Amino acid sequence: MxxxxxxxxQIVPELYPVLGYVGVDWxxxxxxxxxxxxxxxxxxxxxxxxxxxxRIAVYRLSPRFGAVFPAFLLYLAIMLGLFLFNSPDDPxxxxxxxxxx
Numbered sequence: 001m002x003x004x005x006x007x008x009x010q011i012v013p014e015l016y017p018v019l020g021y022v023g024v025d026w027x028x029x030x031x032x033x034x035x036x037x038x039x040x041x042x043x044x045x046x047x048x049x050x051x052x053x054x055r056i057a058v059y060r061l062s063p064r065f066g067a068v069f070p071a072f073l074l075y076l077a078i079m080l081g082l083f084l085f086n087s088p089d090d091p092x093x094x095x096x097x098x099x100x101x
Contacts, residue, residue: 018048021041021044024040024044025037025040025041028040075101076101079097079100079101080097083096083097
């Protein structure tokens with residue numbers, strides 16, 4: 001029974017870059033490409049997003065929003081409100097918003 005459950009699970013290609021993040025980050029920081037250490041993760045995030053959008057387009061997937069989605073929208077609205085009304089320094093506020101969301 002356990003093997004049939006494993007066969008039913010679909011492999012999500014977006015997870016491969018996520019799982020390899022720690023190893024790739026360590027390799028980049030300890031190589032001659034250490035100047036990329038600050039920006040490679042944003043490029044990886046964009047790549048993951050591109051793969052996700054491409055899969056949605058190719059397989060004609062429709063998004064499924066779970067019970068956590070309204071809570072996430074509330075969190076996003078609160079963080080955006082804090083940025084708009086309490087941030088004395090816009091670049092620092094944008095960076096904080098990016099990190100928290």
